[in-house]
Amino acid sequence: xxxxxxxxxxxxxxxxxxxxxxxxxxxxxxxxxxxxxxxxxxxxxxxxxxxxxxxxxxxxxxxxxxxxxxxxxxxxxxxxxxxxxxxxxxxxxxxxxxxxxxxxxxxxxxxxxxxxxxxxxxxxxxxxxxxxxxxxxxxxxxxxxxxxxxxxxxxxxxxxxxxxxxxxxxxxxxxxxxxxxxxxxxxxxxxxxxxxxxxxxxxxxxxxxxxxxxxxxxxxxxxxxxxxxxxxxxxxxxxxxxxxxxxxxxxxxxxxxxxxxxxxxxxxxxxxxxxxxxxxxxxxxxxxxxxxxxxxxxxxxxxxxxxxxxxxxxxxxxxxxxxxxxxxxxxxxxxxxxxxxxxxxxxxxxxxxxxxxxxxxxxxxxxxxxxxxxxxxxxxxxxxxxxxxxxxxxxxxxxxxxxxxxxxxxxxxxxxxxxxxxxxxxxxxxxxxxxxxxxxxxxxxxxxxxxxxxxxx
Amino acid sequence: xxxxxxxxxxxxxxxxxxxxxxxxxxxxxxxxxxxxxxxxxxxxxxxxxxxxxxxxxxxxxxxxxxxxxxxxxxxxxxxxxxxxxxxxxxxxxxxxxxxxxxxxxxxxxxxxxxxxxxxxxxxxxxxxxxxxxxxxxxxxxxxxxxxxxxxxxxxxxxxxxxxxxxxxxxxxxxxxxxxxxxxxxxxxxxxxxxxxxxxxxxxxxxxxxxxxxxxxxxxxxxxxxxxxxxxxxxxxxxxxxxxxxxxxxxxxxxxxxxxxxxxxxxxxxxxxxxxxxxxxxxxxxxxxxxxxxxxxxxxxxxxxxxxxxxxxxxxxxxxxxxxxxxxxxxxxxxxxxxxxxxxxxxxxxxxxxxxxxxxxxxxxxxxxxxxxxxxxxxxxxxxxxxxxxxxxxxxxxxxxxxxxxxxxxxxxxxxxxxxxxxxxxxxxxxxxxxxxxxxxxxxxxxxxxxxxxxxxx
Numbered sequence: 001x002x003x004x005x006x007x008x009x010x011x012x013x014x015x016x017x018x019x020x021x022x023x024x025x026x027x028x029x030x031x032x033x034x035x036x037x038x039x040x041x042x043x044x045x046x047x048x049x050x051x052x053x054x055x056x057x058x059x060x061x062x063x064x065x066x067x068x069x070x071x072x073x074x075x076x077x078x079x080x081x082x083x084x085x086x087x088x089x090x091x092x093x094x095x096x097x098x099x100x101x102x103x104x105x106x107x108x109x110x111x112x113x114x115x116x117x118x119x120x121x122x123x124x125x126x127x128x129x130x131x132x133x134x135x136x137x138x139x140x141x142x143x144x145x146x147x148x149x150x151x152x153x154x155x156x157x158x159x160x161x162x163x164x165x166x167x168x169x170x171x172x173x174x175x176x177x178x179x180x181x182x183x184x185x186x187x188x189x190x191x192x193x194x195x196x197x198x199x200x201x202x203x204x205x206x207x208x209x210x211x212x213x214x215x216x217x218x219x220x221x222x223x224x225x226x227x228x229x230x231x232x233x234x235x236x237x238x239x240x241x242x243x244x245x246x247x248x249x250x251x252x253x254x255x256x257x258x259x260x261x262x263x264x265x266x267x268x269x270x271x272x273x274x275x276x277x278x279x280x281x282x283x284x285x286x287x288x289x290x291x292x293x294x295x296x297x298x299x300x301x302x303x304x305x306x307x308x309x310x311x312x313x314x315x316x317x318x319x320x321x322x323x324x325x326x327x328x329x330x331x332x333x334x335x336x337x338x339x340x341x342x343x344x345x346x347x348x349x350x351x352x353x354x355x356x357x358x359x360x361x362x363x364x365x366x367x368x369x370x371x372x373x374x375x376x377x378x379x380x381x382x383x384x385x386x387x388x389x390x391x392x393x394x395x396x397x398x399x400x401x402x403x404x405x406x407x408x409x410x411x412x413x414x415x416x417x418x419x420x421x422x423x424x425x426x427x428x429x430x431x432x433x434x435x436x437x438x439x440x441x442x443x444x445x446x447x448x449x450x451x452x453x454x455x456x457x
Numbered sequence: 458x459x460x461x462x463x464x465x466x467x468x469x470x471x472x473x474x475x476x477x478x479x480x481x482x483x484x485x486x487x488x489x490x491x492x493x494x495x496x497x498x499x500x501x502x503x504x505x506x507x508x509x510x511x512x513x514x515x516x517x518x519x520x521x522x523x524x525x526x527x528x529x530x531x532x533x534x535x536x537x538x539x540x541x542x543x544x545x546x547x548x549x550x551x552x553x554x555x556x557x558x559x560x561x562x563x564x565x566x567x568x569x570x571x572x573x574x575x576x577x578x579x580x581x582x583x584x585x586x587x588x589x590x591x592x593x594x595x596x597x598x599x600x601x602x603x604x605x606x607x608x609x610x611x612x613x614x615x616x617x618x619x620x621x622x623x624x625x626x627x628x629x630x631x632x633x634x635x636x637x638x639x640x641x642x643x644x645x646x647x648x649x650x651x652x653x654x655x656x657x658x659x660x661x662x663x664x665x666x667x668x669x670x671x672x673x674x675x676x677x678x679x680x681x682x683x684x685x686x687x688x689x690x691x692x693x694x695x696x697x698x699x700x701x702x703x704x705x706x707x708x709x710x711x712x713x714x715x716x717x718x719x720x721x722x723x724x725x726x727x728x729x730x731x732x733x734x735x736x737x738x739x740x741x742x743x744x745x746x747x748x749x750x751x752x753x754x755x756x757x758x759x760x761x762x763x764x765x766x767x768x769x770x771x772x773x774x775x776x777x778x779x780x781x782x783x784x785x786x787x788x789x790x791x792x793x794x795x796x797x798x799x800x801x802x803x804x805x806x807x808x809x810x811x812x813x814x815x816x817x818x819x820x821x822x823x824x825x826x827x828x829x830x831x832x833x834x835x836x837x838x839x840x841x842x843x844x845x846x847x848x849x850x851x852x853x854x855x856x857x858x859x860x861x862x863x864x865x866x867x868x869x870x871x872x873x874x875x876x877x878x879x880x881x882x883x884x885x886x887x888x889x890x891x892x893x894x895x896x897x898x899x900x901x902x903x904x905x906x907x908x909x910x911x912x913x914x
Contacts, residue, residue, distance in 0.1 A: 007471045008537040014464045080465040081549065081840050092538070092612075110567060112842040112877070154837040155549075174882035178842060180889045181833055376638055380611040383538050385569040385635060420569070422879040425631035432637045 009086040010253040017084055018248040019076065020068035021241045023060075024279040024351060027286050030358055031064050032237070032350035033325035036312060041456060044322050052219065052230050053238075056127040060238040067283075069241065071123075078122045078155060079245065082111035087253040088417075092381040094401070101404035103397060104261070105417040106250045106277065107384065112178070115342075115387065115419030116273050117148035117233050120242035124231045125152035134227035135159025139189065139214030141168055142341030143175030144387075144419060145233030150184035159228075163189040163217045166209035168341070175423050189214040196220055196318070211345075212317020212331075219320055234270030235315060235324070235349050243276025250414065251280045263293035263400065265415040267392035268305065268363070269342045271296075271349030277416040282360055294361040296352065297392040299371070301439040302335040304328055304348045305356055305363035307446055312456045313347055323454065326353040329441075330449030336439035338368060339427030340388040346449075366395045367438045372431040374398050375421070387419040388427055466543040467710040474541055475705040476533065477525035478698045480517075481736040481808060484743050487815055488521050489694070489807035490782030493769060498913060501779050509676065509687050510695075513584040517695040524740075526698065528580075535579045535612060536702065539568035544710040545874075549838040551858070558861035560854060561718070562874040563707045563734065564841065569635070572799075572844065572876030573730050574605035574690050577699035581688045582609035591684035592616025596646065596671030598625055599798030600632030601844075601876060602690030607641035618685075620646040620674045623666035625798070632880050646671035653677055653775070668802075669774020669788075676777055691727030692772060692781070692806050700733025707871065708737045720750035720857065722872040724849035725762065725820070726799045728753075728806030734873040739817055751818040753809065754849040756828070758896040759792040761785055761805045762813055762820035764903055769913045770804055780911065783810040786898075787906030793896035795825060796884030797845040803906075823852045824895045829888040831855050832878070844876040845884055 025031055034043040049058040060069060071079070090103040108116035128136050135158050140146030146162040153160035162184050169176055169188035179186050189209045190197040194217040200207060207213075222230035233239060254261060264281050266274035274296050284290040296305055305327045314331040315321045328347040329335075335344040348356075355361045368388075375391035377398070378384070386394060393415040404411050421428065430436040482488055491500040506515040517526060528536070547560040565573035585593050592615050597603030603619040610617035619641050626633055626645035636643050646666045647654040651674040657664060664670075679687035690696065711718060721738050723731035731753050741747040753762055762784045771788040772778045785804040786792075792801040805813075812818045825845075832848035834855070835841070843851060850872040861868050878885065887893040 011468055081545075088538075112836065112840050114879075151837075151840055155840075173886065174879075177882040177886045177889060181836055181842065181885050183837060379569065379638055380608075380640060383569050383608055383612075385638065422571075422631075425634040428638050429630065429634045432634060 012084040022244040026067040032354045035322040054127045099401040099405045101401040109420035113148035115144040121148035121152035123242045129156040137161045137218040137222040150179040150182035154182040160184040163214040215316040216318035234272040240275035244279040246276040261414040262411040265295045268296040271352035296363040300365045333449040342389040387421045390418040469541040479701040483524040489811045492779040511584045556858040556862040558858040566877035570605035572601040578605035578609035580699045586613040594618045594675040594679040607636040607639035611639040617641040620671040672773040673775035691729040697732035701736040703733040718871040719868040722752045725753040728809035753820040757822045758795045790906040799846040844878045847875040
C-alpha cells in the first residue's frame with residue numbers, strides 16, 4: 001500500500017530543524033506596503049510601533065532586507081517540545097479517492113493549543129520576557145490564538161490577559177477553561193474593565209461582543225498597564241515570519257526524500273498559516289529557481305482575496321489600530337455566521353496580499369457544507385479530526401486529486417493541516433444532523449462595505 | 458538545558474517499530490486465572506467465547522504459551538498513521554521541579570481518539586473484518602473507547618454500534634459527535650432497542666444509566682444481530698496484549714539511547730494501559746534479566762488493587778458476562794463521582810492482578826484534587842493538556858522526582874501519558890474554580906460490597 005521509500009510520516013531529526021525564520025519580504029520584488037498611522041496616515045515609525053509592540057518584534061515587523069532571522073535558542077528549545085510537526089503522506093486518502101496524485105499534509109495540530117498559532121505565540125512571549133515586560137494582552141475569537149498565547153506565557157512566566165469575544169466566552173466555555181488552566185486571565189468582551197468596553201456596554205447593553213471591540217479593549221489595557229504590550233496572532237509581518245517554520249520544515253522534509261511538489265494549498269483567514277507555509281516556495285518562485293502552484297482557500301462567506309479590493313483599510317472594526325494595504329472586504333464587513341471562526345476576518349496579511357496582487361498565488365472560495373463533507377471524509381480515512389479552518393485546504397486538495405484522477409496526472413499535492421477540531425464539535429453536530437447552511441454575501445453587500453473604505457491620499 | 462545526547466522526543470524509525478505483540482502470560486510463572494462461565498462456573502471454552510468474541514481474539518484470549526504474536530500487516534499499516542508515539546524527555550518538568558531525576562513519558566494522545574484505546578480498537582476491528590463480520594457492538598462510559606472503536610470501524614468499513622451511558626451521552630455531547638463523525642451509531646443507554654434496556658426503563662423510568670447496563674445492551678445486541686460480535690476496550694487478556702505496543706516501543710526507544718529506567722508508572726482502571734506499558738519490563742523481571750520498580754496508580758475513590766480483594770467476581774454489574782479472578786471491590790461497588798471516568802471500574806485485569814498478587818508490582822492511590830494539581834503543573838511546563846486518568850501517573854512521577862530531590866538520587870522515571878484532556882474541561886473548570894472535591898470510600902462501604910462477592914467452589 002505504501003510507496004517503497006516514503007514513510008507515512010516524515011519527521012526531521014532535531015539537528016535538521018530550521019535555525020532561522022525565512023523573511024520572504026527580503027526576496028519580494030514588490031514589497032508589501034507599510035502600515036499607516038491612523039491619525040497621521042503616514043507610515044508607522046519604529047518608535048510609534050514600539051508603544052504597542054515589543055522592540056524586537058517591531059524590528060522584525062519592519063525588516064525588508066535580511067532573508068534569514070535567527071530563531072533564539074530558547075524558542076528553538078520550546079519548538080522541540082512539539083516540533084518538528086509531521087509531514088504526512090495521505091496514503092489512506094489517496095486510496096479512498098483512487099487518485100494517482102500523491103498527497104501530503106503538514107500537520108500543525110500536535111500540541112495542546114491544537115493549532116499552528118503556538119509557533120508565533122512562543123516567539124512573541126519570548127521577546128516580551130526578554131524586554132523585561134510583566135505581561136501581554138490580546139483578544140481571541142475562536143480561541144485558538146488565546147490558547148496558544150496562554151501556553152506560551154505560562155512557559156515564560158508572563159502574565160496573560162485575554163479579551164474573549166463574549167459570545168465565544170459563553171458558547172465555548174472549554175476553550176476558556178484551557179486558557180485558565182494555563183494561567184491566563186480571561187475576560188468576556190465587552191467588559192467593564194476598559195473605557196471602550198464601558199462605553200459599548202452603555203450604548204448596547206445586550207451586545208455579545210465582536211473581535212473589533214475585543215482588540216480595542218486589549219490595546220487599551222496594554223497601554224494603561226506598566227510593563228505590558230499588546231500581541232496579535234495573525235496578519236502582521238512578524239507573525240508570518242514566525243510561521244515560516246511550517247514552510248521551512250515542510251521543504252526540508254520534502255527535500256530529504258527528493259520530492260518536488262506541484263502545488264501548495266493553505267486556508268486563508270488573516271494569512272498567518274498560509275503565509276508561513278508557502279514562504280520558502282514563493283521565495284524560490286520569485287528567485288526563478290522553481291515553479292509551484294500556490295493556492296489560498298477562503299470561505300465563500302468571507303472572500304477577501306477573491307471578491308475584496310486591494311486597498312488601505314483599518315485592521316480592526318474599532319479603527320484604533322494602524323491601517324494596512326491589503327485585500328479587504330471593508331473593516332465594517334460582518335461575515336455571516338460561519339463555523340470557521342479563524343477565517344472570519346475582513347482583510348488579509350499584506351505579504352499574502354502582495355503575492356496575490358503580483359500573480360504569484362491564486363485563490364479559491366469553498367462552501368461551508370462542502371468543507372465539512374471533505375473534513376468528514378478525511379477524518380474517516382486519515383484518523384485526524386480536522387479544524388473547520390484547516391478543512392478548507394482539505395476540500396481543495398481533494399478537488400485537485402480528483403482532477404488528477406480524470407487526467408491521469410501524478411501530481412504531488414501538499415496542504416497545510418493547521419489544527420484539530422476538538423473545540424468545533426458543535427459545528428460537526430450541525431453537519432451530522434444535516435442542518436448546516438451555506439452563506440454567500442451578495443454583490444450589493446460587498447459593494448456597500450467597500451464604499452466605506454478610507455480614502456488615502 | 459538538555460542532556461547532550463538525549464533528544465526531547467525519541468521517535469523510532471518505521472523499521473524499528475515492533476512487528477509482534479508481547480504475550481507476557483507466556484513468561485508468567487503463575488498464570489492469570491481463567492474466565493468462568495457465569496452459568497456453569499466452569500472455565501469458558503473457546504467455543505463459548507466465540508459466541509461473543511471474534512475467533513482470532515478468542516485464540517489470543519486463551520494463549521498462554523506463545524511469547525510473541527505477530528501483528529498483521531494491515532494493523533501495522535494503521536499503526537504507522539499515528540505511531541510510533543513519542544517517548545518524551547520531560548526536561549521542562551525536571552527543571553521546574555529542580556530534581557536530579559530524569560523523567561520520561563510515553564505519550565499516547567497523538568491521535569484523534571485522544572488515547573491509547575486505539576491500539577486495541579484497530580486490532581479488534583481488523584479481526585472482525587477478517588472474519589467477515591458486518592459490525593461490532595460495544596459500550597462506552599467516558600467515551601475514549603467508543604471514539605477509538607468508531608475510528609477503527611470507519612477505517613475497515615465495519616458497522617459500529619455504541620451504547621453510551623445516558624448521563625455521558627447528555628453531558629458529553631461532543632464525545633458523541635466525534636463518534637458520529639466517524640460513522641458510529643450511538644445510542645443512549647438504557648434504550649428501548651434491547652430487552653434489558655426496556656426492562657430497566659420500565660423499572661426505573663428516570664435512570665441515567667450505568668456502564669453495567671450499557672454492557673448488557675451491547676452484548677444482547679451483538680447476540681441478536683447476524684454477523685455482529687461484542688468488543689471490549691480493557692480488562693481482557695487480548696486487550697492487554699494489543700496494548701503491549703506501548704511498552705515495546707518504550708523499551709526500544711530507551712534501548713536506542715542505552716537508558717535503563719528505575720521505575721515505570723502507569724494509571725490503572727481496567728489495566729489496559731498499565732498492563733501494556735509494563736509488560737516487557739515485567740517480562741525481564743520475571744526472567745531475572747533486570748529489575749524495575751513497577752507502580753500502578755489508582756484513584757482514591759476506586760481503589761481496587763489497594764483495598765480490594767483478590768477473588769473471582771463478575772466483570773459487569775448486570776452479571777451477564779464471564780467471571781474473572783481479579784482484585785475487585787465487588788461488581789456492585791458504585792465508585793463516587795470522579796472525573797477520571799476511565800478509572801471508575803470495580804475490578805482489574807487478571808494479568809495485572811496476578812502480577813500484583815505475586816509482588817512483581819506495587820500500587821498506590823492518589824486524591825483527585827492532587828491529581829489535577831499535578832496535571833496543571835505538568836500542562837504549564839510540558840504543554841500537553843493531560844487526561845485526568847493519565848494525570849494519576851503524573852502525580853506519582855512528580856512525587857518520586859521530589860523524593861530524588863531530597864535524596865540526591867538521579868533515578869530514571871518513566872510514566873505512561875495515556876491521553877489528552879480535551880473532553881474533560883468541565884472537570885478542569887471545577888478545579889480552576891476551586892470547587893473540586895475528594896472522595897474516599899469508607900471501610901464499611903467496601904466491606905459491605907465485598908460481602909456480596911460470588912462464592913466459587
